[in-house]
Amino acid sequence: MEINRNNINEIINKANLKPDKDYGQNFLVETSICERIVAALEVENNERVLEIGPGLGSLTHYLAKEKGEVTAVDIDQRMIDFLTIVYKDENNVKIVQNDIRKQDVSEYEKIIGNLPYNITTETIQYLLLNASKCKRMVFMIQNEAFNRFSDLKGKDYGPYSVLIHLLGTIKRLFTVRAGSFYPVPKCDSVVFSIDITNREDYEVIKNTFLLTKTLFLNRRKTIANNMLNVINDKDIINKVLNDLNIKSTTRPEEISPEQFKNLYIYFSNNHLSK
Numbered sequence: 001m002e003i004n005r006n007n008i009n010e011i012i013n014k015a016n017l018k019p020d021k022d023y024g025q026n027f028l029v030e031t032s033i034c035e036r037i038v039a040a041l042e043v044e045n046n047e048r049v050l051e052i053g054p055g056l057g058s059l060t061h062y063l064a065k066e067k068g069e070v071t072a073v074d075i076d077q078r079m080i081d082f083l084t085i086v087y088k089d090e091n092n093v094k095i096v097q098n099d100i101r102k103q104d105v106s107e108y109e110k111i112i113g114n115l116p117y118n119i120t121t122e123t124i125q126y127l128l129l130n131a132s133k134c135k136r137m138v139f140m141i142q143n144e145a146f147n148r149f150s151d152l153k154g155k156d157y158g159p160y161s162v163l164i165h166l167l168g169t170i171k172r173l174f175t176v177r178a179g180s181f182y183p184v185p186k187c188d189s190v191v192f193s194i195d196i197t198n199r200e201d202y203e204v205i206k207n208t209f210l211l212t213k214t215l216f217l218n219r220r221k222t223i224a225n226n227m228l229n230v231i232n233d234k235d236i237i238n239k240v241l242n243d244l245n246i247k248s249t250t251r252p253e254e255i256s257p258e259q260f261k262n263l264y265i266y267f268s269n270n271h272l273s274k
Helices: 008-015 031-041 077-086 117-130 159-167 202-215 223-229 234-243 257-269
Strands: 048-052 069-074 093-097 110-114 136-142 168-176 189-196
Touching: 031 110, 031 136, 031 168, 031 189, 069 077, 077 093, 117 136, 117 159, 159 168, 159 189, 159 202, 159 257, 202 223, 202 257, 223 234, 234 257
Parallel strands: 048 069, 048 110, 069 093, 110 136
Antiparallel strands: 136 189, 168 189
16 A cells, blocks of 8 residues: 555544654655665565564555565554555565564565664664675664764764674665655654675674774773773783774774774684673
8 A cells, every 4th residue: 555645644544543652653655755765675586575664554565566575574563453454465565563673684685664763773783783694774764863874984983884884885875854754753864775795704793893882982082991891901902902003092983994893803813801
């Protein structure tokens, strides 16, 4: 079922599906944008596709037309009941009630979703660390949150940028204005893609991310001071940084993803820890 500006009120009233603020529900009603988002996922024949938070099915309608096997996961039982009826005759669409952060995502090759603001970071982290077969992800999030995943310098650069850039590439696709939703949110959204191209070092990258989170705990402190959370020995810390040609006065936000990876490999090879 296509969800658009003309039928959104009728659907909500007839099915008693008032948007729930606790779930961050804002339904996309601009059909041309829905088509663009799904097209960006580039679904191929028989690929396993995961849709996160389908809601009323704004994207599901177009995903069902693709030649992939779609699993749509929503935490809201009301939406599950609605979608189960709407897509009961679609053999390539499966509707599942679950918290996406508890869903087994290891088998999906493509992932798509309009992510609620309050769990955006946690959800993307979970997917990047657990969707081990995924090749492309396409998300829509609040515009102000995008930089924490894309920036490689400055105040928004951090562990999530490191993780994404070590795994592959991130690309901003287009902006979605607030007026494209019902109800209208307070800010615009951005659609972006993450292409996963590096699976060879997957375990190393995941562990690098965990180390990076520790080394960013106090982002205004030097890397040497932050490393005291990992190695409680200043002499060893100075040797590590010297061997990797990183100045002890460098702050975490000045260190590249590859340098963080080299730090983890050094720690691992030399069995260094607290």
